[in-house]
Amino acid sequence: MKMTEKMPVINKLGLHLRAAAELVKTANKFKSQIFIHHGVQNVNAKSLMGLMTLAAAKGTELEFSAEGDDAKEALAAIQQLLANKFGEKE
Amino acid sequence: MKKISVESFFQQSKERLRLSPLVEEGMTDRFIVTVDINRMGMALTGYLKWFPYERLQILGKTEIHYLRTLKPAQRKKILATLLSYRLPCIVLTHKMKSPAELIAEAQRRKIPLFATPTPTTKFVSEISVYLEEEFAPETTIHGTLLDVYGVGILILGDSGIGKSECALDLVERGHRLVADDLVYIKRLANRILMGSRSEIIKHHMEIRGLGIINIESLFGVGAIRDKKRIELIIRLEEWDNRKEYDRLGLTPSTHRIFDVEIPMFLIPVRPGRNLAVIIEVAAMNHRLMKLGYFTAQEFADRVSRMMAEETSRAHSPRLKGKK
Numbered sequence: 001m002k003m004t005e006k007m008p009v010i011n012k013l014g015l016h017l018r019a020a021a022e023l024v025k026t027a028n029k030f031k032s033q034i035f036i037h038h039g040v041q042n043v044n045a046k047s048l049m050g051l052m053t054l055a056a057a058k059g060t061e062l063e064f065s066a067e068g069d070d071a072k073e074a075l076a077a078i079q080q081l082l083a084n085k086f087g088e089k090e
Numbered sequence: 091m092k093k094i095s096v097e098s099f100f101q102q103s104k105e106r107l108r109l110s111p112l113v114e115e116g117m118t119d120r121f122i123v124t125v126d127i128n129r130m131g132m133a134l135t136g137y138l139k140w141f142p143y144e145r146l147q148i149l150g151k152t153e154i155h156y157l158r159t160l161k162p163a164q165r166k167k168i169l170a171t172l173l174s175y176r177l178p179c180i181v182l183t184h185k186m187k188s189p190a191e192l193i194a195e196a197q198r199r200k201i202p203l204f205a206t207p208t209p210t211t212k213f214v215s216e217i218s219v220y221l222e223e224e225f226a227p228e229t230t231i232h233g234t235l236l237d238v239y240g241v242g243i244l245i246l247g248d249s250g251i252g253k254s255e256c257a258l259d260l261v262e263r264g265h266r267l268v269a270d271d272l273v274y275i276k277r278l279a280n281r282i283l284m285g286s287r288s289e290i291i292k293h294h295m296e297i298r299g300l301g302i303i304n305i306e307s308l309f310g311v312g313a314i315r316d317k318k319r320i321e322l323i324i325r326l327e328e329w330d331n332r333k334e335y336d337r338l339g340l341t342p343s344t345h346r347i348f349d350v351e352i353p354m355f356l357i358p359v360r361p362g363r364n365l366a367v368i369i370e371v372a373a374m375n376h377r378l379m380k381l382g383y384f385t386a387q388e389f390a391d392r393v394s395r396m397m398a399e400e401t402s403r404a405h406s407p408r409l410k411g412k413k
Binding site for chain 2: 040053
């Protein structure tokens with residue numbers, strides 16, 4: 001199963017190092033292959049360094065695509081994480 | 091479509107192409123959009139039916155000498171016509187002095203004008219190399235790129251299979267890291283795939299359990315490289331008992347990036363398997379092959395030859411008699 005969903009980064013600091021680490025942790029809980037498309041870039045959501053190259057500031061819309069048996073759950077968990085601002089206050 | 095601002099073209103190549111600016115206005119809002127260039131010759135004579143104005147324009151010795159034969163009024167008129175097009179920029183080659191009308195018109199229209207001492211033909215070939223590289227198709231791939239014994243090896247495999255650990259092992263053995271996690275690949279002329287790193291990541295690596303480390307400061311400049319041609323791919327995979335792995339190496343498989351087929355080895359990972367050594371050997375074997383020594387084939391031929399000798403000996407009557 002392959003699913004795609006667009007999600008915005010809403011926390012103040014954007015996808016900084018700690019936030020990216022949280023995202024990697026969440027993505028790694030799932031078996032699915034998870035990729036993020038942004039502009040011409042296409043990076044693996046399970047790799048921290050790749051995420052850093054996105055340099056996604058607040059307000060950036062990222063397109064997540066997940067492929068595998070737990071694709072739906074994976075995207076839901078990621079959506080939750082972004083909506084919760086990676087557990088940050090603002 | 092990709093476009094490069096004249097400003098960034100100038101900043102990147104002023105030394106390499108020996109460019110000096112005569113008119114700097116308009117550098118930030120004019121763009122080079124194609125790898126092609128145009129010598130202005132025909133357009134100067136007034137033939138504008140086919141004037142590829144969007145290309146980088148070149149005025150060489152011929153053009154300047156031709157312009158000098160014109161009367162000032164005529165010269166001004168034709169230059170005003172040509173510079174009314176949306177040109178990216180103009181380069182004056184071969185140490186040519188610019189006619190005053192050209193500088194005035196370029197200033198008025200805000201068209202960047204550069205001069206170079208390089209002769210036209212040489213300049214054309216040099217700038218083509220630059221433009222080919224800038225406009226080369228580019229992609230990114232999740233993997234790790236190293237220079238092992240001079241062979242560019244791209245390690246692919248799922249997240250968590252141990253690509254970074256393997257790279258660390260190789261760096262520790264004296265090989266060089268180009269990029270970890272995310273490799274930028276450009277397809278250059280002559281089917282060359284050039285791999286490089288991201289400006290943000292540089293030579294940082296993430297090692298699970300340790301966190302982020304910097305290869306350059308830990309191991310020194312000798313342990314890193316900015317770019318390297320990709321010549322061999324190693325795909326790491328979890329050992330699958332049901333799967334048949336290549337035992338002979340007689341028919342290497344390949345992996346396609348853009349339209350280039352790169353030889354690939356599928357290496358199953360199991361605890362206790364020293365991947366760094368396997369990759370080192372793969373690199374050396376690749377070099378042997380480039381030198382014309384195909385180990386697997388030579389071995390196969392040797393076995394066949396010995397079998398043939400054995401059979402002919404068995405059938406030879408003289409030897410039979412001796413027995």
